[in-house]
Amino acid sequence: MTQQGAQIAGATAARDAASDWQALRDSGDIQFSPLPPMKPPETPGWLKLLGEWLEALGKWLRGLFEPVGQVLGVSWSAFEKVLIALAILLVLFILWRLAQPLLDRLRNRQPPEEAEWAPDREAAVALLEDADRLAAEGRFGEAVHLLLKRSVSHIAEARPDWLLPASTAREISEFSMLSDAARHAFRVIAVRVERSLFALRDLEVDDWQAARAAYSDFALQDFGGEAA
Known part of the structure; x- marks a missing residue:
């Protein structure tokens, strides 16, 4: 292509580009004029x-x-x-x-008190019946030990977070989460079980009656001491 031809082609391309640009601006599909200034929000009357x-x-x-x-x-x-x-x-x-x-x-609102633990009534009655059978045979130490062993089992089932594997009856009798009657029952039973184990002698009927009465007063206190 000669120099003159290149100049003609360049001029033609420039005219076409200018024509296309003008057509684009005239189409109205694209806004080229500056946006009007935004009106500031009006201050509320109450604030004024x-x-x-x-x-x-x-x-x-x-x-x-x-x-x-x-x-x-x-x-x-x-x-x-x-x-x-x-x-x-x-x-x-x-x-x-x-x-x-x-x-x-x-500040003065107290957290809701958790209901004091007590064994299931049927379980308590069944335990007393089993212990009574042992006591009727003169096996007072075994009867008292059964009260302690199964009572601890009842607590472990109902409140497993209260007990540790090494928890003793003495420690359980001091649990603040137990009622006074429950602590008294465990204390009475624990003393007699320890006496039976460490004194190497069986318990007497008075020991059994004291342990049974303490357990019955606690476990069946809401039922008038049934199965006493």
Whole structure:
């Protein structure tokens, strides 16, 4: 292609590009003009009113306290900061007084008490019947030991988080989560089981009756001591 031909082709391409660009601008599919400026959000009327009220209050306070500041040798700007700090303290005090009854109620509210543990009635009656059969045969030590062993088993089934593998009857008798009657029953039974094991002698009928009465008073206290 000659130099003249190249110049003609370039001029033609430039005219075509300009024509296409103008056609694109005239189509209206694309906006080329700058966007109109966004209108700032209008201030709510109540906020305007509050601002005007605060401004009027500030002027009133200045007229009231500026002479006082001049007498004290304090500029209005410093006096104004003191007044703002006092106002904040006053608001905080009012809020605290309003919230104090609620805070007192929350502080004094006690967590719901967990129902005291007691063995299942049928299990307790069955245990007493089995122990009574041993006692009727004069096997008082075995009867008392059965009360202790099966009572611990009942606790382990109902409250497994209370017991450790090494928990002793003495320790169980001091559990704060047990009722007074339950702790007394375990204490009475534990003393007699220890006596039977370490004194190397069988228990007497009085020992059995004391252990049975303590267990019955605890396990069947809501049922009038049935199976006693």
